[in-house]
Amino acid sequence: xxxxxxxxxxxxxxxxxxxxxxxxxxxxxxGQDDVATPISGDIVVLAVPYPAVSTVISQRGAQxxxxxVVDITNPLNFETFDSLVVPADGSAAAEIASAxxxxxxxxxxxxxxxxxxxxxxxxxxxxTVLIAGDDADAKxxxxxxxxxxGLEVIDAGSLGRARELxxxxxxxxxxxxxxxxxxxxxxxxxx
Amino acid sequence: xxxxxxxxxxxxxxxxxxxxxxxxxxxxxxGQDDVATPISGDIVVLAVPYPAVSTVISQRGAQxxxxxVVDITNPLNFETFDSLVVPADGSAAAEIASAxxxxxxxxxxxxxxxxxxxxxxxxxxxxTVLIAGDDADAKxxxxxxxxxxGLEVIDAGSLGRARELxxxxxxxxxxxxxxxxxxxxxxxxxx
Numbered sequence: 001x002x003x004x005x006x007x008x009x010x011x012x013x014x015x016x017x018x019x020x021x022x023x024x025x026x027x028x029x030x031g032q033d034d035v036a037t038p039i040s041g042d043i044v045v046l047a048v049p050y051p052a053v054s055t056v057i058s059q060r061g062a063q064x065x066x067x068x069v070v071d072i073t074n075p076l077n078f079e080t081f082d083s084l085v086v087p088a089d090g091s092a093a094a095e096i097a098s099a100x101x102x103x104x105x106x107x108x109x110x111x112x113x114x115x116x117x118x119x120x121x122x123x124x125x126x127x128t129v130l131i132a133g134d135d136a137d138a139k140x141x142x143x144x145x146x147x148x149x150g151l152e153v154i155d156a157g158s159l160g161r162a163r164e165l166x167x168x169x170x171x172x173x174x175x176x177x178x179x180x181x182x183x184x185x186x187x188x189x190x191x
Numbered sequence: 192x193x194x195x196x197x198x199x200x201x202x203x204x205x206x207x208x209x210x211x212x213x214x215x216x217x218x219x220x221x222g223q224d225d226v227a228t229p230i231s232g233d234i235v236v237l238a239v240p241y242p243a244v245s246t247v248i249s250q251r252g253a254q255x256x257x258x259x260v261v262d263i264t265n266p267l268n269f270e271t272f273d274s275l276v277v278p279a280d281g282s283a284a285a286e287i288a289s290a291x292x293x294x295x296x297x298x299x300x301x302x303x304x305x306x307x308x309x310x311x312x313x314x315x316x317x318x319t320v321l322i323a324g325d326d327a328d329a330k331x332x333x334x335x336x337x338x339x340x341g342l343e344v345i346d347a348g349s350l351g352r353a354r355e356l357x358x359x360x361x362x363x364x365x366x367x368x369x370x371x372x373x374x375x376x377x378x379x380x381x382x
Contacts, residue, residue, distance in 0.1 A: 125315065125381070154366060157369070171355040181345070181382045185380070187380060189372065189376070190373075
């Protein structure tokens, strides 16, 4: 069994916590008011909106060394809903990896809405979590938690693939915001 | 009923032709040897690999004026399978629209494998074609053909969204090439 720390108590943090709990893992769920509480997990999920990540890193960066850090963000321009705020040839995950050189950074959960994580399904399909990262052991550890929680996992490749995962997350958010898809649906994977 | 011209007789061209035929539309399917045959459709699908598009435009550009031109390409670096060959802030669709200023360019079909177009399903889901473009009437005309052929359609937004559709197509191709998903499966949409 693994022990996760999830920074962020919003719908995504709660949904990821529920997946881990279903798999029999223990979860430390930390909110903004818990900044003085040390992180106890070896796997840390940054379940905060992209604009809050830099604050979390400035507060918690030293504690994140040697840990697996999971970036779930979709770095949208939430004013226009028409672009990402990271460089076209970069990603939020790449920025986070650069800011945390002693952590093993993964991109995951940004292509699944909270509702499909919690339900375990996207319509008739089992929800699939796409994971990108450069450390095979870290990906395997996270994949084990996700599959034990009843979801499917696909290894999407190196952390460089976070760029495409963020494009997919962005696309899915724009479709939901424009009522082309439901917040309880979206992209599923038929492997 | 519409009349389509499809330039390219590969598996994607044939699959798109089959969708149109199921919907009761007529199709002119043109291969490389048919360069002297005039295009007869008002909607023209460029069903050739990305590297061949520039040749098609140089041969057929004048004939494509005033037509709806559908770009289905995924402009991968097929040597590395690790990047796209278009600028990070651009897309193949944007390049084609720039080269064909008198055509109404749409991006479509690049996020569906040929097998799922032909079958009409991605596993338990009806195959969904994502269409991006700046001309609402052109999108509506293509959407009508696709839905009459038994598939679902989602309007993904402006032609600028082609960038995200190409990222999604790229991701899907890398997953299939790495045997993470099947060429008969991939991303489906549960609206």
